[in-house]
Amino acid sequence: MAVFQSFGAAETVTGSCHRLQLGDGTALLVDCGMFQGQDEVRNREPFGFDPKAISAVLLTHAHLDHVGRLPRLVKEGFSGRIVATRATMELAEVVLMDSAHLMAEEYRTRYKKAQRRGEEESVPPPMYTMEDVSALYDLPITYAEYGETIELGHGIKATFRNAGHILGSSSVTLEIEEAGRRVKAVFSGDLGNRNDMVIPPPEPVAEADALFIESTYGDRLHKGVKDTEAEFRRVVSETLKRGGSVVIPSFAIERTQEILCLLKRMFDAKELPRCKVFLDSPMAIRATRLYDLYHTSLSQMCQRMLRRDGSLFAFSGLTFTQTPEESRAINDEKGCIIIAGSGMCNGGRILHHLKHRLWNGANTVLFVGYQAVGTLGRRLVEGEKRVKIYHEEIVVRAQIHTVNGFSAHADRDELLAWMGRFSRLEKVYLVHGEPDKQALFVKSIAKELGKQAHIVKYGETITL
Ligand SMILES: [Zn+2]
Ligand SMILES: [Zn+2]
The missing domain is CATH 3.40.50.10890 (Rossmann fold)
Incomplete structure (x- = not known):
């Protein structure tokens, strides 16, 4: 049986990191992002799983809250495969190098100040350096093309589709076959605003036994x-x-x-x-x-x-x-x-x-x-x-x-419309959202789609 657990972006919008573990012990991650804002301290906490035991990381897109802990994952022993679109891998390099540069600058400033107090030992080194980011690109990478199915071994197939959020952004469908049983798990990634001038609207997905959908703006409508x-x-x-x-x-x-x-x-x-x-x-x-x-x-x-x-x-x-x-x-x-x-x-x-x-x-x-x-x-x-x-x-x-109306995220009605295009949608799980907004979105999903959505908790075990 495949088991899902969230180790980030559960009842919060940052730190996206979801693990899927099969009965034979094979484990995959979807995203490995950084916690930001008030959750930032959580970046230093243990991952909640063994990075060495992860065989592949699938990246939905290059925002820091989806890729930012990846260099740390590698430092702590992950040596598997990375799967993402080419654009995501290239944008992620820009994002991660910038992040490593900012962390190095902050470290230097804090170290100097602490040195004057004789407390330099207390300043933790940066989470990763530019060299750590480069090391990430030495791992095997499989480039995903929208609409093409990739075999990941262990009976797992992945299909990436345009999520309409930023360049290279994707929704990922995982088809898992275990002991003659097939399960389709869909990760929406961050879904785009259909009025985005630059990126085409999110592509629909046909079927899901379990949909893990972002809910950032599940409570509101964007300005026209x-x-x-x-x-x-x-x-x-x-x-x-x-x-x-x-x-x-x-x-x-x-x-x-x-x-x-x-x-x-x-x-x-x-x-x-x-x-x-x-x-x-x-x-x-x-x-x-x-x-x-x-x-x-x-x-x-x-x-x-x-x-x-x-x-x-x-x-x-x-x-x-x-x-x-x-x-x-x-x-x-x-x-x-x-x-x-x-x-x-x-x-x-x-x-x-x-x-x-x-x-x-x-x-x-x-x-x-x-x-x-x-x-x-x-x-x-x-x-x-x-x-x-x-x-x-x-x-x-x-x-x-x-000017308020710019948004790279789908609003409530757009999320509902995207969900409404599934021809078969079984269970719905909410990630990447704040609890009060998620609670309102749960009500909208019940009203508009007649489905009981579940808000995923950190570390909670969900059997698919
Ligand atoms: Zn994003
Ligand atoms: Zn995000």
């Missing part, structure tokens, strides 16, 4: 895409027309490419006032190049944008600024658009742009993503009039505007 785009266009145009600049804090993967896509469409439709647009984030530039490279898995609209030079989002005026010198040179520009990370303004190049632009009332800081409690982004959104950046007090006179 048309309103979101119109609001974005209006704020950008108005700011540029009054001679101001637009500063957009953005996540490197997916949100940045959506913003580039929108700006390019504005440019093509001659709606964008003449201005320079800077993508000022080495990580976002690397991610954007991967979107170019894997354009055939993007939306039809995006594919039509492809230029002869192989770039999707380029237009005259758009500049990718790679070096710190190029980034600093942007300070002299007036009436421009700057896209930089981090998306929540808690680090990265966005800080120096905010330092140079916040004091000026002609400028706009345009937020296009969620701002967590405790971040500079959140303080700005909440209307703070003075903020400290690099030890300097800055007055906030720029317009602070939030």
Whole structure:
């Protein structure tokens, strides 16, 4: 009998890590992600299983909360196979290298401080280094193509399908045959928003004996895409027309490419006032190049944008600024658009742009993503009039505007619609969600689909 257990993203949204163990002891993982935000301390806790006993890890997509503990898994003895789409493996390298770099920086700062107190022994080393990330890529990798079935041995087959969330993202169907009995377990992965400009909508799956579905926004509906785009266009145009600049804090993967896509469409439709647009984030530039490279898995609209030079989002005026010198040179520009990370303004190049632009009332800081409690982004959104950046007090006179409708996740109705397309759906299990939202989603599933969904608890044993 196959047994399922969650060791992350059970009654929480981060740390995705699900294990499937067969009667003969063979064990697989679906994702091995990092806990983030208030759950961060859990990254140092034991996995809850023996990494050496895992024969394969299947990755649904490259977000840190789905791949972030993988280098640690390898350090602790995992030597099996990794199965993922090519795009996921390449994006994951960008994400994990960035994460290793940030952890190394944080470690150096904490170590220096502790050293001055004579307590350097107390600072734990980073969870992994860039070398550990590289080691991951020495393991055997099987690249999944959407719709093709992969034999994993031990009577297990896997099929990846586009989950519509970010480049390379997948839902995974596992077919398990044990002692003449067949079971289909489906892992939704993170499911995308069907109105996403860049990624096509999630593909349906036909059958599941057990569906493990994400439930991040199982309690709410997103704002309409048309309103979101119109609001974005209006704020950008108005700011540029009054001679101001637009500063957009953005996540490197997916949100940045959506913003580039929108700006390019504005440019093509001659709606964008003449201005320079800077993508000022080495990580976002690397991610954007991967979107170019894997354009055939993007939306039809995006594919039509492809230029002869192989770039999707380029237009005259758009500049990718790679070096710190190029980034600093942007300070002299007036009436421009700057896209930089981090998306929540808690680090990265966005800080120096905010330092140079916040004091000026002609400028706009345009937020296009969620701002967590405790971040500079959140303080700005909440209307703070003075903020400290690099030890300097800055007055906030720029317009602070939030466009809420962008989301890389399906909302309640989209999740229900995706579930509604199964021709046979037996048991439903909820993962990747907060308990209060999951409880509401359980009610919606009962009402709309007549099914009793179960909220998966950490470590709980579910026999398939
Ligand atoms: Zn995700
Ligand atoms: Zn996720």
